[in-house]
Amino acid sequence: MTHYGQHSDAGAWDELSDEQLEDPFVADGNYGGTSAGTAGPDDLETSPYGAPAVQQAVARQTPGTLVSARGIELHGPWGHVFGPLDLDLDAGGVTVLAAQAGAARTALLMALCGRMRLTRGSLTVLGEDRPQKIIARSAIACMNELDEVRPSVTVRDLVTEQKRWDSPWYKFVPRVREDGVAEMCEEIFGDVPLPPLEAFVDDLPELQQLLLRISVADTRRPPLLVVGRIDRIADNVERATLLDRLVALGENRSVIVGDVNPVDPTVGVRAVVDMHDLLGPGDIGVLTKRK
Incomplete structure (x- = not known):
């Protein structure tokens, strides 16, 4: 079951230190100022604030808990980013978090895969409550704050660099050829043509750009x-194709997607969670350190 809403007892959570607020990106430790141990069903309190606007699609996988969040909230040096929120997501398939693009949605997506430190609340992802454990079991892509590609980088450069990062330090990895690009990208691209080896990433069609960034980020699967x-x-056609590829990837794993546009659950996604009411655009300044 997918559940989503405002948290009803935000005052019960302890604040992080000023130093932690100035550096919201995860270093180590549990999420938030409270014990982030895994709670049982009887320990969780359903939020009375607003019914979640969730469209459920027919699940192809056996349901299981992907995300369990209680009272999660984020503040940056310049103010409030999002929360407090309660969120439950089922494992398997594609879940779309529909919200306006901005710092709030970006921060939430990063937090759900261990890349952003929360100010308050408890978060469990795939049974893990420590950010480093969550990072080890997740990949994140198409987030400019983390994986933006410079205009001068070619497809060969990007794939070669990732292969070198993935290899032991003592192993020499030569510059890739077409077969190296295919090895990394074929599963993600599916029927979409692979990008030319010497093409600049910035010159590729938007669809190929995003699929390439997913391929590079997702080498561990x-x-x-x-x-x-x-x-x-x-x-719209390219966007639908990208969603089709994500649905295909979600047949054997869990995929969380951020999108401002409405998504018809009949296209194959597990659920669409409408978060427009609680996730505003925010201010990108709240994610940066105060000078």
């Missing part, structure tokens, strides 16, 4: 894949 702005694709 962990059980959770988080994908940022699929709404950056202007062409």
